[in-house]
Amino acid sequence: SQTIHQWPATLVQPVGSPLSLECTVEGTSNPNLYWYRQAAGRGLQLLFYSVGIGQISSEVPQNLSASRPQDRQFILSSKKLLLSDSGFYLCAWSTGGSNQPQHFGDGTRLSIL
Amino acid sequence: QKEVEQDPGPLSVPEGAIVSLNCTYSNSAFQYFMWYRQYSRKGPELLMYTYSSGNKEDGRFTAQVDKSSKYISLFIRDSQPSDSATYLCAMRAPSSASKIIFGSGTRLSIRP
Numbered sequence: 445s446q447t448i449h450q451w452p453a454t455l456v457q458p459v460g461s462p463l464s465l466e467c468t469v470e471g472t473s474n475p476n477l478y479w480y481r482q483a484a485g486r487g488l489q490l491l492f493y494s495v496g497i498g499q500i501s502s503e504v505p506q507n508l509s510a511s512r513p514q515d516r517q518f519i520l521s522s523k524k525l526l527l528s529d530s531g532f533y534l535c536a537w538s539t540g541g542s543n544q545p546q547h548f549g550d551g552t553r554l555s556i557l
Numbered sequence: 558q559k560e561v562e563q564d565p566g567p568l569s570v571p572e573g574a575i576v577s578l579n580c581t582y583s584n585s586a587f588q589y590f591m592w593y594r595q596y597s598r599k600g601p602e603l604l605m606y607t608y609s610s611g612n613k614e615d616g617r618f619t620a621q622v623d624k625s626s627k628y629i630s631l632f633i634r635d636s637q638p639s640d641s642a643t644y645l646c647a648m649r650a651p652s653s654a655s656k657i658i659f660g661s662g663t664r665l666s667i668r669p
Contacts, residue, residue: 549600553598
């Protein structure tokens with residue numbers, strides 16, 4: 445069966461520091477991969493998605509970037525964190541094909557001080 | 558107007574009650590509908606996935622879609638305290654370029 449792993453679960457970082465969140469998927473090949481941010485009481489905001497290695501689409505211009513160095517690895521990065529980057533970051537995967545549901549990891553809660 | 562509207566709650570019901578959770582949407586292109594359950598500090602978990610009008614049942618859960626009214630529902634029978642969570646509806650159009658649009662979630666509490 446397929447599993448998705450995200451780490452770390454919780455992260456506290458100072459303003460201006462770099463960021464690297466990692467997500468890996470097991471049990472499937474060539475998945476579509478997604479990064480979302482979820483604000484309290486609000487829906488999920490799609491940040492980036494990838495349909496293959498090295499292919500990244502950005503949905504919202506911002507202080508973050510994403511990379512996909514391997515088929516089942518997706519990384520969310522920032523060179524300099526802002527206070528507004530605080531939030532709950534979720535990675536998700538789906539099988540290829542436009543109509544498949546997405547499956548989520550357990551998220552990283554990021555606090556910027 | 559948001560594409561997907563969902564009452565944020567909180568909704569509190571006694572154990573054993575039937576729960577009804579609802580979403581309305583404005584985009585008639587949406588053809589695929591999902592319900593996710595999210596426990597505190599966890600990621601959303603897919604509960605139901607449907608692409609047609611009518612009902613789909615899975616155990617104590619029933620998803621209902623009314624495309625003519627642009628209205629979807631999730632019913633939970635014999636609700637349990639373990640059902641206490643936030644429930645997110647989600648939907649998308651069939652185009653490969655379309656994104657999944659999520660509701661903001663309804664917080665549900667089942668009282669023992």
